[in-house]
Amino acid sequence: MSFATRMMSMTLSFQIIAALLFITATASSSTSPSGFTxxxxxxxxxxxxxxxxxxxxxxxxxxxxxxxxxxxxxxxxxxxxxxxxxxxxxxxxxxxxxxxxxxxxxxxxxxxxxxxxxxxxxxxxxxxxxxxxxxxxxxxxxxxxxxxxxxxxxxxxxxxxxxxxxxxxxxxxxxxxxxxxxxxxxxxxxxxxxxxxxxxxxxxxxxxxxxxxxxxxxxxxxxxxxxxxxAIVSGNGTVSTPMFTKKEEPGTYYLNLDAVSVEETRIETLGTPFHAVDGNTVIDSGAAVTYLPTSYCSLVREAVEKFVTAERVTYGDNSLCYKTNTLDVFPVITMHFSGGADLVLDKNNTYMSFGQDICLVILCGAEEAVFGNRAQNNFLVGYDHSSRLVSFKPTDCGVTQDIPRDSISAALVLQFNVKFVFFIFVLSLMRL
Known part of the structure; x- marks a missing residue:
């Protein structure tokens, strides 16, 4: 092999190696910070x-x-x-x-x-x-x-x-x-x-x-x-609200609920004992349903009662149920959290079949408000400790989403790239 040919081979080999090292470096940077699903x-x-x-x-x-x-x-x-x-x-x-x-x-x-x-x-x-x-x-x-x-x-x-x-x-x-x-x-x-x-x-x-x-x-x-x-939540439709902690329960995630709308009727927390600026509602994936303190919850219930024309049935003092088999008779409910995070809830988030009847599953009588997992259905809900924000993005959660690949998997790609670069380098030396 002539000197010129060897130089061209070496140049080509180094170009390949440089390109692969660039790819490897890119893969490496994409693995930090870690993440998985x-x-x-x-x-x-x-x-x-x-x-x-x-x-x-x-x-x-x-x-x-x-x-x-x-x-x-x-x-x-x-x-x-x-x-x-x-x-x-x-x-x-x-x-x-x-x-x-x-x-x-x-x-x-x-x-x-x-x-x-x-x-x-x-x-x-x-x-x-x-x-x-x-x-x-x-x-x-x-x-x-x-x-x-x-x-x-x-x-x-x-x-x-x-x-x-x-x-x-x-x-x-x-x-x-x-x-x-x-x-x-x-x-x-x-x-x-x-x-x-x-x-x-x-x-x-x-x-x-x-x-x-x-x-x-x-x-x-x-x-x-x-x-x-x-875990990053972003894109069209994403809204975010500040999360708070309290001395008596320092690890708990609190959100601030400013108002609840029943169709066009907006019920403010301002002027009620429920009003706060530093968190008044626990967001809880372990709670089945949403509940509110009695005094404020009764205002929300009254707005629902005024809207629904179906026959009322009673299971107890804490139920609001109607004899109907369709959700069409019920109003849409929107939760207004601070920071402009307005969550328009699907009717399946707020009402539930109970035998032959349908009941509101925003319940009254709790010591403090809790935003439960049924109300969170079909939202991508993100907790970001660095920004102290909780973000919501309306999402069909039963459909496979485009999510970042696991950085664990990316690490395997990186490992493969390193081995491949080494193989190309050895191969180029053998050709020389």
């Missing part, structure tokens, strides 16, 4: 109250105990321990702790999957108590419907499987191992807390996930949850 499970369940945790461990009475709705619960799959054991747990932005029922079980409710046995995991390490009833090693959680979980904190490996089939492994994650739990209407093994608390799943994922999550709840089809880079 998971499928969720939704199942029908009889649910009559929020599962939101009260951090002070004081019982709250159910605001609608006189009416039990068939609703959906949203669960995510996790793998716990080594070797990994799969569990299903309720997705709950209204609480902090990640826990599952464990053996030995003194008092456990019936769950779908086998109960986790920590004695068979090589990475399970129970927290050691310094004193009796030490809150760093033992826990007691009491939820809004008087369900409870009692057990021990432990360090354990938690593995999440993305939709692409890749694993996101979280070693030494603090979980609760429940040996005494009762009152839960779920088929899941426990709860995945996703609020701002230090022991929530998103907090324990670390800074590479930016504390960012989003989810899309579908009444039918496959629901999804996104973490980190994949």
């Amino acid at each position: 998971m499928d969720l499970i939704h199942r029908r369940t009889n649910s009559s109250s929020s599962q939101r945790s009260n951090t002070d461990d004081q019982l709250r009475s159910s605001p609608y105990s006189d009416l039990v709705f068939d609703t959906y619960e949203y669960l995510m799959k996790l793998q716990i321990g080594t070797p990994p054991v799969e569990i299903e747990a309720v997705l709950d932005t209204g609480s902090e702790h990640v826990w599952t029922q464990c053996l030995p079980c003194l008092n456990c409710y019936k769950q779908r999957n086998p109960i986790f046995d920590p004695s068979k995991s090589s990475t399970y390490k129970q927290k050691q108590c310094n004193t009796p009833n030490d809150p760093s090693c033992d826990y007691e959680l009491i939820y809004g419907d008087k369900s409870y979980s009692k057990g021990s904190f432990a360090s354990e490996t938690v593995t999440l499987k993305s939709t692409s089939g890749q694993s996101y492994v979280m070693p030494k994650t603090v979980i609760g191992c429940s040996h005494n739990s009762s009152g839960f209407k779920t088929t899941g093994s426990g709860i995945v807390g996703l609020n701002w608390g230090p022991l929530s799943l998103i907090s324990q994922m670390g800074k590479n996930m930016l504390g960012a999550i989003s989810y899309c709840f579908s009444p039918e089809g496959t629901s999804k949850i996104n973490f980190g880079r994949n």
Whole structure:
């Protein structure tokens, strides 16, 4: 081979390598920060109250105990321990702790999957108590419907499987191992807390996930949850509202509800005890329905009653139901959150069939307002800790969305590119 030919071959080889290195660098930059997406499970369940945790461990009475709705619960799959054991747990932005029922079980409710046995995991390490009833090693959680979980904190490996089939492994994650739990209407093994608390799943994922999550709840089809880079909510139709925290419940996500519209009738919170500027409504994926404090809720109900001409039926003091089989007779309801986030709710978000009748599922009598998961159906809902915003984008959540590819998968592409560059370089040397 002539000198000129060798030079041309070397030049071509270096050009190829330079191009591939550019592609590799681009792929590398696209993997930071990390992000991934998971499928969720939704199942029908009889649910009559929020599962939101009260951090002070004081019982709250159910605001609608006189009416039990068939609703959906949203669960995510996790793998716990080594070797990994799969569990299903309720997705709950209204609480902090990640826990599952464990053996030995003194008092456990019936769950779908086998109960986790920590004695068979090589990475399970129970927290050691310094004193009796030490809150760093033992826990007691009491939820809004008087369900409870009692057990021990432990360090354990938690593995999440993305939709692409890749694993996101979280070693030494603090979980609760429940040996005494009762009152839960779920088929899941426990709860995945996703609020701002230090022991929530998103907090324990670390800074590479930016504390960012989003989810899309579908009444039918496959629901999804996104973490980190994949959790960004943007595009046409997106509205955002500030989220707040309060000293008494520092990890809870609060939004500020300014008004509710029933068709053209706008009911302001201003001038009522419900009015606030620093958050008056909890957004909660673990609550089935939406409820409001009685004084303000009665104003919303009155506006609905004036609109609907169907025959009224009564199941209890806390129900607003009508003898009808069509949603056409009901008004459209819009939630006006601060910052111009006006959510026009579909009628399926706010009304539900109950036997031969249809009922309003914005319920009265709660100590504080909660924006539940039924009202969030078919919205892509994003929580951004850095901007302290919650964003909503109307979305058909049962349809496959164009979402960013998992950065875990992107890392595999990067690895392939590096190997390919090395192969081309060696090949070029052999030709010389």
